[in-house]
Amino acid sequence: MPVRSRYADLSRADLAVVVPELLLMGQLIDRSGMAWCIQAFGREEMLQIAIEEWAASSPVYTRRMQAALGYAPATPGRGDVVTIFKGLQLDIGAPPQFMDFRYTVHDAHHGEFHLDHCGALMDVEPMGEDYVRGMCHDIEDPTFDATAIASHPRAQVRPIHRPPRTPADRQPHCAWTVTIDDSHPEAEGIPALARNERSRAAGIALAPIDPTEDGAADYAGPLVTDVDFAAFSHSALVRIADEVCLQMHLLDRGFAMAVRGRAADEAQLLSLRRQQLVGAAGIGALRLARALGVTRDEAGARRVLALHPLLNPAAYVDADVPVPDGTLTVRPGPAHEDEAWISLVGPDAPDALQAIVQAVDPHLDVEVTPAGEAWTADVVRRAEPAEERPEVAVTKFSTGTDFAFEERTSLPITPV
Known part of the structure; x- marks a missing residue:
């Protein structure tokens, strides 16, 4: 039986706020991790790490979301353009509005999309044309196709235009075609994809959606312009929130596999993974705390911990996260078997927990204690505020740190 989700305690209204926040946090993982990869291996190797991590993860989690929300193709692996576009709308690689995809459907096998706003481009454009070309050409070409082949192995995503922008203020930021054609060669996943498909994260069972509740139980209907969560x-x-957290864990597994192939030793691998985690954890906590208006005290910090992807989904990360009072307890579980984020945290490495609680208030801290095979953590208050961690400061470079979602009308997209 699936473990009850920690997101189940949120109201429907709060969940509608939290889900896009989680999607954006997933995008910011790379704003954290890739900065340290550039420092360790150089820009060219960073590009290859980014390609490998997404190609190893997005097909796995895309198929999971298709099954969860009832838009999986009737013939497995033989979806259409609408299937691909729905997947992008629920993908940490394309968080709503921050990566403002606009879709056009011509027919089942032909479509287009363009980005009215690309937050990732806004982050790298100040770094110069080489970084823009690296992201918008070197990374996007294989990773867009890797995402598309989760729906159909003969799907191809090709540019109409893309950055570097000419003129410098060109709108939309980029435009692409999506074509499914039997004449296309059938794409194959990279070796790391097969390893990720065997992970506990890939196959973990989550709580089913109750079709009797008020509101939509699936996304089986028309493709819409903007998903109205x-x-x-x-x-x-609740299910979407848990699935998005698994997307992050699967992406991190892809990151770990890619870095392991380049790291000098296990110590460097561990250091880079922890740097990536701490930066993403701190920014994610900052946005969650702000979005939910949590109190800037120990109770508020525990609430953010309970909702943070580091400790979710509950079926994957074996932990007791009491709110508003009590002690966090983490035990070995499926996430530890996968060597996921939580395996990087403990009495000797509390940094990610500290980054989370200090995003609520810099006076907060955690005291982590071993307890047999498990460990516990208590949120405490210090007299002096902690300095911002360098990993968090690096990630704050992203425009996603302060990005604000806006209300939009969700309209069906019909073929044109």
């Missing part, structure tokens, strides 16, 4: 039922939003 408030239109989903409570249990559907």
Whole structure:
């Protein structure tokens, strides 16, 4: 039986706020991790790490979301353009509005999308044309196709235009075609994809969606311009939140596999993984705390911990996260078997927990204690505020740190 989700305690309205926050946090993982990879291996190797991590993860989690929300193709692996576009709308690689995808469907096998705003481009454009070309050409070409082949192995995503922008303020930021054609060669996944498909994260069972609740229980209907998360039922939003957390864990597994192939030793691998985690954890906590308006005290910090992807989904990360009072307890579980984020945290490495609680208030801290095979953590208050961690400061470079979602009308997209 699936473990009850920690997101189930949130109201439907709060879940509609939290889900896009989680999607954006997933995008910011790379703003954290890739900075340290550039320092360790150089820009060219960083590009290859980014390609490998997404190609190893997005097909796995895309198929999971298809199954969870009822838009998986009737013939496995033989979806259409709408299937691909729905997957992008629920992908940490394309968080809503921050990566503002606009879709056009011509027919089942032909479509287009363009980005009215690309937050990732806004982050790298100040770094110069080489970094823009690296992201928008070297990374996007293989990773867009890797995402598309989760729906159909003969799907191809090709540019109409893309950055570097000419003129410098060109709108939209980029435009692409999506074509499914039997004449296309059938794409194959990279070796790391097969390893990720065997992970506990790939196969973990989560709580089913209750079709009797108010609100949408699936995304089986028409493709819409902007997903209205408030239109989903409570249990559907809980499931989406848990699935998005698994996307992050699967991406991190891809990151770990890619870095392991380049690291000088296990110590460097561990250091880079922890740097990536601490930066992403701190920014994610900052946005969650702000979005939910949590109190800037120990109770608020525990609430953010309970909702943070580091400790979710509950079926994957074996932990007791009491709110508003009590002690966090973490035990070995499926996430530890996968050597996921939580395996990087403990009495000798509390940094990620500290980054989370200090995003609520810099006076907060955690005291982590071993307890047999498990460990516990208590949130405490210090007299002096902690300095911002360098990993968090690096990630704050992203425009995603302060990005604000706006209300939009969700309209069906019909073929043109």
